[in-house]
Every structure is written in C-alpha cells, then in structure tokens.
Amino acid sequence: MKYFGFSLVFLITLGLGIALSIQFGSIPPIGKLMDPNHGFWQNSYSEDMDFEEELDLKNLRNKVKVIYDENLIPHIFADNEKDLYRVQGYITAKHRLWQMEFQTMAAAGRISEIIGPMAIELDRMTRRKGLAFAAETSLQYIQKEHPDTYELVEAYADGVNQYIESLNAAELPIEYKILDYKPETWSAYKSLLLLKYMADMLVGDRDLEYTNLRNQIGQEMLDKLYPDFPEENDPVIEAERIWDFVPLEVSKPDSTGYPDADIFVNTMPQPVEGIGSNNWAVSGTKTKSGNPILANDPHLSLNLPSLWYVMQLSTSTHSVKGATLPGALGIISGFNQDIAWGVTNATRDTRDWYAIQFKDESRTEYLYDDVWVKSTFRIEEIKVKGQSTYLDTVVYTHHGPVVYDKTFRPDRKDVNFSLKWTAHLESNEQKTFLLLNKGKNHDDYINALNHYTSPAQNFVFASKDGDIAMKVQGRFPLKWEGQGKFLMDGKNPDFEWKGFIPNEHNPSTLNPVREFVSSANQHSVDPSYPYYMFDHSFEHYRNRRLNDRLQEMNQMTAQDMMALQFDNFHLHAAEALPVMLSLMDSTEINQLDEMGIKYLSQLKKWNFYAFPNQEEPTLFHVWWEKLHDGVWSKWKTEGKPIVLPNKYQTTKLLLNEPESEIFDNPATSEKETAKSLIKNSFSEMVEKIGEIEKTDKDYTWANYKKTSILHLVPNFKSFSHINVYTGGGAGILNATSERNGASWRMIVEMGEGGEAFGIYPGGQSGNPGSKYYDNLLKKWANGEYVDVSIQSESGISNPLFTTIFNN
Amino acid sequence: MKKFLGLFILVSLLVVLVGPYVPYWVLMIGVALASFLIGSGNFSSFLSCGLSFGLTWLVLSLYISIITDSELPQRMSKLMGLENESLILIGTGVLGFIVGSFSGLTGAIFRSLFQRKNSKSALS
Numbered sequence: 001m002k003y004f005g006f007s008l009v010f011l012i013t014l015g016l017g018i019a020l021s022i023q024f025g026s027i028p029p030i031g032k033l034m035d036p037n038h039g040f041w042q043n044s045y046s047e048d049m050d051f052e053e054e055l056d057l058k059n060l061r062n063k064v065k066v067i068y069d070e071n072l073i074p075h076i077f078a079d080n081e082k083d084l085y086r087v088q089g090y091i092t093a094k095h096r097l098w099q100m101e102f103q104t105m106a107a108a109g110r111i112s113e114i115i116g117p118m119a120i121e122l123d124r125m126t127r128r129k130g131l132a133f134a135a136e137t138s139l140q141y142i143q144k145e146h147p148d149t150y151e152l153v154e155a156y157a158d159g160v161n162q163y164i165e166s167l168n169a170a171e172l173p174i175e176y177k178i179l180d181y182k183p184e185t186w187s188a189y190k191s192l193l194l195l196k197y198m199a200d201m202l203v204g205d206r207d208l209e210y211t212n213l214r215n216q217i218g219q220e221m222l223d224k225l226y227p228d229f230p231e232e233n234d235p236v237i238e239a240e241r242i243w244d245f246v247p248l249e250v251s252k253p254d255s256t257g258y259p260d261a262d263i264f265v266n267t268m269p270q271p272v273e274g275i276g277s278n279n280w281a282v283s284g285t286k287t288k289s290g291n292p293i294l295a296n297d298p299h300l301s302l303n304l305p306s307l308w309y310v311m312q313l314s315t316s317t318h319s320v321k322g323a324t325l326p327g328a329l330g331i332i333s334g335f336n337q338d339i340a341w342g343v344t345n346a347t348r349d350t351r352d353w354y355a356i357q358f359k360d361e362s363r364t365e366y367l368y369d370d371v372w373v374k375s376t377f378r379i380e381e382i383k384v385k386g387q388s389t390y391l392d393t394v395v396y397t398h399h400g401p402v403v404y405d406k407t408f409r410p411d412r413k414d415v416n417f418s419l420k421w422t423a424h425l426e427s428n429e430q431k432t433f434l435l436l437n438k439g440k441n442h443d444d445y446i447n448a449l450n451h452y453t454s455p456a457q458n459f460v461f462a463s464k465d466g467d468i469a470m471k472v473q474g475r476f477p478l479k480w481e482g483q484g485k486f487l488m489d490g491k492n493p494d495f496e497w498k499g500f501i502p503n504e505h506n507p508s509t510l511n512p513v514r515e516f517v518s519s520a521n522q523h524s525v526d527p528s529y530p531y532y533m534f535d536h537s538f539e540h541y542r543n544r545r546l547n548d549r550l551q552e553m554n555q556m557t558a559q560d561m562m563a564l565q566f567d568n569f570h571l572h573a574a575e576a577l578p579v580m581l582s583l584m585d586s587t588e589i590n591q592l593d594e595m596g597i598k599y600l601s602q603l604k605k606w607n608f609y610a611f612p613n614q615e616e617p618t619l620f621h622v623w624w625e626k627l628h629d630g631v632w633s634k635w636k637t638e639g640k641p642i643v644l645p646n647k648y649q650t651t652k653l654l655l656n657e658p659e660s661e662i663f664d665n666p667a668t669s670e671k672e673t674a675k676s677l678i679k680n681s682f683s684e685m686v687e688k689i690g691e692i693e694k695t696d697k698d699y700t701w702a703n704y705k706k707t708s709i710l711h712l713v714p715n716f717k718s719f720s721h722i723n724v725y726t727g728g729g730a731g732i733l734n735a736t737s738e739r740n741g742a743s744w745r746m747i748v749e750m751g752e753g754g755e756a757f758g759i760y761p762g763g764q765s766g767n768p769g770s771k772y773y774d775n776l777l778k779k780w781a782n783g784e785y786v787d788v789s790i791q792s793e794s795g796i797s798n799p800l801f802t803t804i805f806n807n
Numbered sequence: 808m809k810k811f812l813g814l815f816i817l818v819s820l821l822v823v824l825v826g827p828y829v830p831y832w833v834l835m836i837g838v839a840l841a842s843f844l845i846g847s848g849n850f851s852s853f854l855s856c857g858l859s860f861g862l863t864w865l866v867l868s869l870y871i872s873i874i875t876d877s878e879l880p881q882r883m884s885k886l887m888g889l890e891n892e893s894l895i896l897i898g899t900g901v902l903g904f905i906v907g908s909f910s911g912l913t914g915a916i917f918r919s920l921f922q923r924k925n926s927k928s929a930l931s
Binding site: 031 | 822826827830831832835839864867868871872875876877878879880881882883884885886898899902905906909912913916917919920
C-alpha cells in the first residue's frame with residue numbers, strides 16, 4: 001500500500017514538473033513563465049536598473065564606449081568601422097533581439113515554427129514570392145563582389161551572436177518565454193533577409209487585377225478611370241526638369257497578344273493604402289537661419305516593439321545619428337555632420353507576372369520562344385510547431401518562381417503564374433547605407449545610391465555646403481509603353497524586360513529653382529520623362545498639400561517643419577465634399593430627419609482639418625466610403641480580384657460627369673446617377689453615425705479611426721496600445737490612420753549649431769516590462785519631438801548609464 | 808514543529824539562493840531531498856514545503872514588482888485573462904505552493920518507505 005501511495009504522489013509531482021514546463025496549444029509553459037527567478041517577472045527591470053559598466057567583447061580591436069541618453073538612445077564611440085558595427089549588433093540585440101529575429105523569420109517564411117499550423121499558408125506565400133531565394137542570391141553576390149561590405153555585416157552578426165551567447169534564461173526577452181522557443185544564431189544572411197522584408201512590405205503590383213479589369217470594362221474605360229498620369233500631376237522631380245540624357249531605346253512589339261482569360265486566384269495581400277511617407281528639404285534661402293532643413297517621416301505599419309531604433313554611431317572619422325532598422329547596419333534615415341538624407345517609397349511596377357505553359361504534369365519543361373526549356377525545383381521545408389514538416393515544391397522558370405499553381409490558391413488546374421521582381425536580383429542595398437553614413441557631399445550621396453536596387457526609394461538630401469537634392473533610386477526595368485501592366489505571356493520573348501534604366505537616367509534634381517525638393521509617394525516625374533513609368537498606387541493628395549505649403553512658406557524654422565509633419569489638412573475632403581454637397585438635391589435636404597440636418601450642417605461648416613476631437617472627419621469618411629462603395633461595388637465578383645478606381649479619379653468623375661452612364665448599375669431596374677448615389681450614401685452615413693452615437697456616444701475622429709500600435713504578435717493585446725488619441729489620416733500629411741502612420745519623424749537643420757529632432761510611436765526598449773518600451777508614444781501622438789542632435793562623448797547631458805566594451 | 812520550521816527555512820533558502828541558477832524543476836528535486844533528509848511527517852512536509860515555496864515565490868514577485876514599478880505584471884495578467892494585477896501575484900504564490908508541497912510530500916513518503924510501519928505519527 002505504501003508503495004502505491006508513494007508511486008501516486010511521485011507521479012503527481014513528476015507530472016507537475018513536466019506539465020508546467022511544456023506548452024499546451026496556445027497556453028505557455030506556466031511554471032517556467034511564472035517562476036520569479038526566470039519567468040516573466042525578471043523582464044520587469046528597465047534597462048537603467050540592470051546594466052553592465054564594463055563588458056568583454058571578443059574580436060574588438062579597440063575599446064568601445066556606449067553612452068545612453070535619457071531616452072535610452074545609445075551613442076556608440078568606436079575607433080573604427082568594424083568595431084562600430086560589431087557593437088551596433090550587440091547593442092541592437094540587447095534591446096531588440098526578439099523583434100529582429102521575428103521579422104527575419106517572417107521574411108524567411110518560418111512563422112509556422114513559432115506559432116504552429118495556422119501560419120502555413122502565410123509561410124508558403126512568403127516562400128513562393130522568393131524572399132529567402134532573393135536573400136541567398138544577394139548574399140552570394142556580396143560575398144563575391146563586395147567583400148568589404150560582407151566583412152562588416154559579419155562583424156555585426158558576431159556582435160549579435162555574442163549577445164545571444166551571453167543571455168541566461170532570466171534575461172531572455174519575454175516573447176520567447178511566452179511562445180516557448182529560443183533565439184538561434186544570427187548571420188549575415190539574416191541581415192539581408194531583413195532588407196528583403198522591407199521590399200516585401202513596400203512593393204506591390206496589380207497586374208492580375210488589371211488583367212481582369214481589362215476583360216471586364218474594356219481598354220478604353222480602363223484608360224479613362226486608371227490613367228497613367230493624373231490631371232493635377234505634381235511629381236517628385238519638379239515638372240520643369242529638363243532631361244539632359246539620351247534615353248535607351250525600347251520599342252513596343254508590333255503585336256502584343258496579352259493572355260486575356262479571367263483570373264480567379266486569391267491574390268497576395270498588397271501594401272495597404274496609407275503605407276507611404278513624406279520627405280523634403282528646403283534650401284537655406286527659405287530658412288530663417290540660412291541653413292538647409294531636411295525632414296522625413298516614413299509611414300509604415302504602427303507596431304511595438306517599434307520598427308525603428310535610434311542610435312548615434314561614431315568612429316574617429318565620422319559621427320552619424322538617426323533611425324536604424326534592427327538587423328541592418330548603420331543608420332537608414334538620418335544625418336552626420338556633413339549631410340542628411342531620408343527616404344520615401346518610390347512605388348513603380350517592378351513586379352511582373354508571366355503565364356507559363358508546361359509540357360506536362362511534371363512541370364519539368366516549359367515553352368519559351370518555341371522551345372522546351374528546363375525548369376528547376378526548390379523544395380521548401382516549412383517546419384511546423386507541434387506538427388510534422390510541411391513540404392512545398394516551388395517551380396522556378398527563368399522569369400522567377402511560379403507562385404500560383406495547382407497547389408496554391410487557383411480555382412483552375414492549368415494556372416501557372418511566374419513572378420519576376422527586381423527584389424530577386426543581385427544587390428547590395430546595405431552598401432548604400434554604409435556609404436551614406438559617412439558621406440560628405442552630393443557626389444558621395446549619388447555614389448552611395450548607385451548600389452541601391454529595391455525597394456525603390458525617393459532619397460532626399462541636404463548638405464552643410466547648402467545643397468539640396470532628390471533622387472528616385474531603384475533598379476527599374478526598361479519597359480515598352482504599357483509593358484507589365486497585365487499578366488504577360490511567358491513563352492513570348494517580346495514580353496521580356498528589355499534591360500534596366502541606367503542609374504544616371506533615374507529621375508533626380510539638385511538645387512532646383514523652386515528652392516525645395518519633396519516627395520510623398522506621388523508620380524516620380526512629369527509625362528515628359530522619356531521612359532515608361534507606371535504604378536497603381538501613386539498618391540494624389542499629400543504631395544499637393546506639401547508642395548503648396550513649401551511654396552508659400554519662407555523664413556522657415558525647424559518648428560515650422562514640425563507643424564508641417566503634423567499638418568492635418570484633409571485635401572481630399574476639401575476637393576470632394578463641395579462636389580458631394582452640390583449634388584445633394586434641395587428637396588432631399590428638406591426631407592432629412594433631425595440627425596441628417598445636424599450632420600449636414602456640421603459638414604457644411606467644416607474647416608477640412610482632421611484633428612482628433614473633430615466630428616466632421618468621421619462624417620465625411622463614412623459618407624465617402626458608402627459613396628465609393630455605392631458607385632463601384634457593382635464591379636466586384638466573388639473570387640475574381642480587381643481594383644476599384646481610386647478616390648482621386650472617383651472625385652473627378654463626380655465633378656466632371658455626374659450624369660455619366662458609369663454611375664448606373666445595370667443589374668437594378670432604376671437608373672443610378674451621381675445624385676441618387678449621393679442621396680443613398682448620405683442616408684447610409686446618417687444611419688451608421690446614428691448607431692455609433694447610440695453605442696459609443698462619441699463619433700469624434702480619434703475615437704472613430706482608433707489608431708492602434710499593435711505588438712508584432714497581434715494576440716498580445718496587452719502589449720499593444722489601442723485607440724491612441726491623435727489626428728490625421730490616410731492622404732493627409734500627418735498620415736496617421738488606424739494601423740499606419742508616421743513610424744518615425746525626423747527634422748534636421750544642417751550647419752554649425754544645427755539641431756536635429758526625432759520621435760516615433762514607441763520607445764527604445766523592446767521589452768514590454770521596461771518603462772522605455774512606450775515612453776515616446778504620448779509625445780508622438782501630441783506632435784512633440786525629442787532632441788536627437790549629434791553629441792560628443794562629453795556632451796551628453798543626463799546620461800542614463802555608460803557601458804565600456806573591452807577587447 | 809521544529810522540523811516543520813527547519814524544512815520551511817531550508818526550502819526558502821533553496822528557492823532564494825539556488826533558484827536563480829537552476830530551473831524550478833531542479834528546485835523540486837532539491838525540495839524533495841530536503842524533505843527526505845529532515846524527515847518531518849507527510850502532512851507536515853507537504854504543508855511546510857508548500858507554504859515555504861509558495862510564500863517565497865510570492866515575496867520575490869512582490870519585491871520585483873515594487874522595486875521595478877513595471878507595468879509588466881499588469882500586462883501579463885491581461886494577457887492571461889485575469890481581472891487584476893494582484894491575481895497574478897497570488898497565482899505565482901499558489902503555483903509555488905503546489906510545486907513545493909508535492910515535492911515535499913514525495914520526499915517525505917519516500918523516506919517512509921525505509922521506515923518500519925507505524926513508527927511515526929503522521930504529524931510529528
């Protein structure tokens with residue numbers, strides 16, 4: 001009996017020991033997590049409570065000093081670049097290890113390893129797009145052609161790995177504890193993956209959607225509603241720019257037989273509207289101090305830990321400061337003593353699709369130029385937490401990976417669409433940033449940009465010498481007029497890209513007459529640019545507001561630039577609302593109920609600003625959505641992807657052709673016009689706002705749009721900030737929408753005594769237990785900044801702490 | 808009572824001094840061993856080890872929570888679907904009690920395997 005008793009108790013105890021240390025489904029290992037000595041409690045310490053004054057770091061040539069300022073911004077003082085990047089790797093990992101690893105896992109299509117089978121579909125998509133393949137290609141290229149870059153990327157990786165090795169169980173970032181896994185070794189390959197992750201985030205295409213649209217509405221209507229250039233084009237490079245080069249020749253083939261079958265595939269998610277950015281620089285003649293001022297605010301998904309991490313990187317020869325991307329070397333958007341630069345996304349159709357005809361089911365050969373060509377196979381092994389490995393075979397043609405095929409997302413067995421994308425090319429974007437970090441003048445900037453392939457960016461520039469410049473840089477395929485707008489025929493060589501536009505022919509400007517340069521994701525150029533340039537997602541509002549303001553402002557200061565980054569003027573509303581109101585019938589207005597009258601009078605008095613406490617932006621936003629839907633939803637067919645005309649073209653149509661047949665929905669018996677759609681959408685808006693008033697008691701803009709900064713694992717709601725009180729919106733200079741917005745705001749005044757300011761929605765620490773996890777968030781929401789001017793070793797007032805790295 | 812207290816103090820020291828260096832399941836073995844060596848009765852060992860382990864975890868957590876003033880306990884409570892922050896503290900203590908008590912009982916019963924029947928009362 002007593003043996004039985006012992007066995008029972010022993011088994012219970014053993015069971016407890018085991019059960020509490022393993023994960024059941026989504027329930028984390030409770031024992032490990034709650035243990036105050038190793039579990040989440042240990043992540044409660046902020047960085048200034050738990051730091052090392054001295055550390056040994058292998059492979060350093062000299063001593064390196066790291067001083068943290070009051071916002072936990074590290075200032076690294078090293079003797080040489082190799083030491084600098086080794087310590088950058090270590091320090092970044094110390095504060096952002098989980099995030100940098102998670103992002104590269106996402107880019108490699110390895111999320112299933114962490115969260116299980118629900119991510120298999122996502123991972124398959126990522127791998128089929130060829131991000132890992134692209135990073136491998138770039139790694140081989142850099143190893144061979146740019147050993148100088150490779151050496152530094154390796155030093156960074158070594159720094160990250162020395163940090164990982166030094167970690168004990170208690171210090172492990174909390175996300176590892178909750179999700180129950182451990183960091184793996186970092187590598188140069190992972191740094192390159194991170195840059196591909198950015199390309200994936202920023203580059204889209206609508207070729208398959210356009211193919212369906214052309215079949216559905218015809219080429220003529222397509223050209224009318226989706227023109228290559230808008231009526232009011234206000235391009236990145238000023239329209240007056242004379243193109244002083246002889247363009248490469250490219251001619252449209254005589255007969256272009258685009259495949260014209262309807263496509264029913266569930267196409268990949270696209271960069272959401274609102275992902276974009278602003279940047280500008282004004283010449284000294286327009287500023288109060290006489291020095292150029294540069295500003296940049298990249299709008300990306302608003303996440304915690306923050307996408308950006310601010311650092312100062314100093315060697316004996318240069319000091320540079322600004323926003324880094326954890327995982328990549330150097331500063332991405334920033335400045336040194338001589339130059340400043342910033343980036344916005346330069347969208348362009350750099351991703352094209354080819355329909356492939358295989359010889360047979362085995363898909364080992366495909367038809368190209370009347371001969372059968374051998375394809376290659378890449379087996380993707382997707383490890384899945386709690387399940388056996390998922391194997392996915394991806395066929396590669398010379399165009400690129402076959403993303404959509406019989407095993408992935410089509411409704412027909414003969415679908416084989418191959419993706420060609422500049423992000424797959426050999427490239428060394430890292431070098432661009434390494435060179436910009438120590439650049440001294442305009443020549444250095446142009447030279448640095450020559451290494452940059454993807455994702456294409458509008459690089460703004462200002463220098464101490466007084467220069468301001470802008471260049472649209474990426475590796476852009478040389479295309480004939482209209483090429484790649486639709487799914488192309490993969491067996492016809494006429495559809496091949498005809499080479500690449502030389503870097504020197506990419507649109508650029510230096511010290512233009514208007515004394516400022518700017519970009520806000522709009523068209524890069526005026527139609528006079530001698531190459532074919534197309535994209536679906538150019539922006540039409542922020543650019544015009546920005547240029548109008550820059551044109552009329554003089555004697556500018558850094559504070560003026562802050563106000564401009566936080567500018568809440570809603571240009572789309574200012575253009576569309578008067579048209580919408582004018583289309584409201586007076587008899588209808590007389591029939592409105594009390595609510596309708598209230599909302600209408602609010603809208604009539606609106607000043608077109610989108611401050612958080614205003615109600616009018618909500619009214620307009622809901623009305624516009626209902627209207628847009630009322631006009632275009634008739635085109636949607638279940639399972640057949642298309643894109644609807646954008647708000648700019650829709651507004652133009654309402655203004656210029658309110659009687660147009662386009663407004664009619666042939667499926668209904670009555671005849672719709674702009675007026676009837678305006679009437680219906682207004683009623684729908686009144687109904688929806690009425691509901692919001694009843695349930696929420698509040699339809700102010702901030703409360704309606706609910707700007708949210710979400711943790712990278714969306715389930716971790718308590719690590720996120722939901723419903724942040726702030727204004728702005730998509731298409732507004734302060735482009736803060738629900739999930740996107742200024743992920744980093746920077747203003748730099750060049751020259752002696754020049755100051756720099758920056759802010760982002762989060763904090764320097766990646767640890768949700770630290771007070772530096774989200775300490776900058778409130779300032780960001782209020783449009784405030786912190787001083788990020790370059791500091792000397794002795795110049796940092798109120799340092800939090802200092803760590804010395806010994807060799 | 809002496810053995811109860813002795814075991815209590817020993818387990819508490821074990822959790823505080825050895826705890827930071829080993830995972831909690833090694834502590835469980837340590838607790839069982841301590842209970843085996845001290846030789847308190849079954850129920851007494853169960854209670855002494857449980858209370859000691861649980862209270863030590865509770866005090867450690869409370870201490871960290873107070874000196875760091877971190878929002879993390881609150882965030883973790885929400886993440887685990889708990890109403891308020893104090894529940895996660897109590898939860899840590901209860902978990903410590905369960906882990907400690909069963910380890911202690913295992914050690915005690917194991918010792919009793921080597922003793923003649925009825926030589927000791929359940930409570931000593």
